[in-house]
Amino acid sequence: MFLAAVLNIYVHVQSWYYSWKGVLGTHVHFLPFGLVLKVSSEPTVAHEGHIINFVRTHTSIPVPRVIAATAWYDLRFLLMERVHGDNLQAVWRHLDTEQRANIVEQIRSFVLQLRALKSPHGPAVCGLNGAATIDSRVSSYPIGPFADESAFNDCLIDAAEPYLCEEILADVRTRMRDDHRIVFTHADLAPRNILVHGGTIAGVIDWEESGWYPEHWEFVRSMYYPTPRHDESWLQAVRDFTPEDYEKDWLVDRELSERMVGAF
Template identity: 80%
Template sequence: MFLAAVINVYLYVARWYDIWTGRPSGRVKDLPFGLVLKITNDPSTAHEGHIINFIREHTSIPVPHVVAAIAWYDRRFVLMKRVHGDNLQAVWRHLDTEQRANIVEQLRSFVLQLRALKSSHGPAVCGLNGAATIDSRVSSYPIGPFADESAFNDGLIDAAEPYLCEEILADVRSRMRDDHQIMFTHADLAPRNILVRGGTIVAVVDWEEAGWYPEHWEFVRAMYFPMARPRDEAWMRAIRDFIPEDYEKDWLVDCELSSRMVGAF
């Protein structure tokens, strides 16, 4: 509680300093002593700091070291050690063939490790510890938790209802599978969330949307916003290499909803 109060005072001062200097005020703050502070406002979802610690404890996936994971009323704070590396989105086009192959191999290992984790929530589609989840394509608000994939798919249809007619929604829903396995999923494996040094991944970041999802969801989300426009075809092929199985049909069905929704990235 004391640390949370100190952080809030710091943020209050920093906000007015940013206004005075004209600097943009974001939700990720660089702090002294090699620290980074991330602030979110979703009290019904799993704490990102707890998700990162869960991944660190149960896998070998490189993630930031969490110094403190704090909740203060409706705000969440994750205090982390800064990871020194290049953002993959910035350097992907400059990597050679061997470096790209090494990154794809590492990502495939990471995805397989996530899929090996066992949920204690049965068929539920939910965040860590059964909490609500986030799908930034659909809403800025938390969604779920859902009892199973069928309820999750119904939720996606409901989110698309303002943008599509009943006939199209009914047709799309009839082609959505309700029988995928539920697996732990990062849910935003885009290059902007991967830090590298050459062909070595030093950290996977931004775990706030992670949780227990149908097995195809990692592919759907990775394909949704894989790279700054125009899309990089080499990265699109890489996604198909590091996510096992063929989820093309599931992705194309999802595109019939997401590509027509206002606010799509």
């Protein structure tokens, strides 16, 4: 009860502050007692706290423990325990071969566990709750939900339209598959979102873009932010932790993303 009351007061104060400042996006506050408060302004998508609890319930993936997930007007509040560990982005280059192999094996297990989850929304490409989702590869605003992969691919083409001529867009669209399985996807498995202790993963964070996507999208998104940037060993790691070969799908997507402003 005490924690709920404190969070409620903080929600009121932060709601007033962000409304007054006109601040959008996501803001992370590191609080005392090993707590983290994440405030976001995307009320139309699944709450990240609910996504984390879904993953915690159905997999063995190490994720932050959610203490409270609530909303106030158009703001989302997520209070959780802080995961302690080294950011993989900072330490990848310093890990030895065995440590890297252990990390890749663990991520591969995580991806397989996510893929084993069955979507209650059939062929739809959408967020956890069947509504819109966030995908920074496509837009800075929520997208979808989409009835199927074909509609999702049409959205990718629409997003690239300002940067490519109709002939190229039409050609790329003919080579985009519409028949991938729809699986649960973290959609941002970059090293900055993975915390480790040596060769052991302590936690996977930042689940706000997760949802039900075509099976190749985890690979596309992981290659989209090749961080440590241009580190070939990490690019190979992505190929190793992805259960199947989606190289061709990724290369087709690159014909769109590499021409888009801010793509890399």
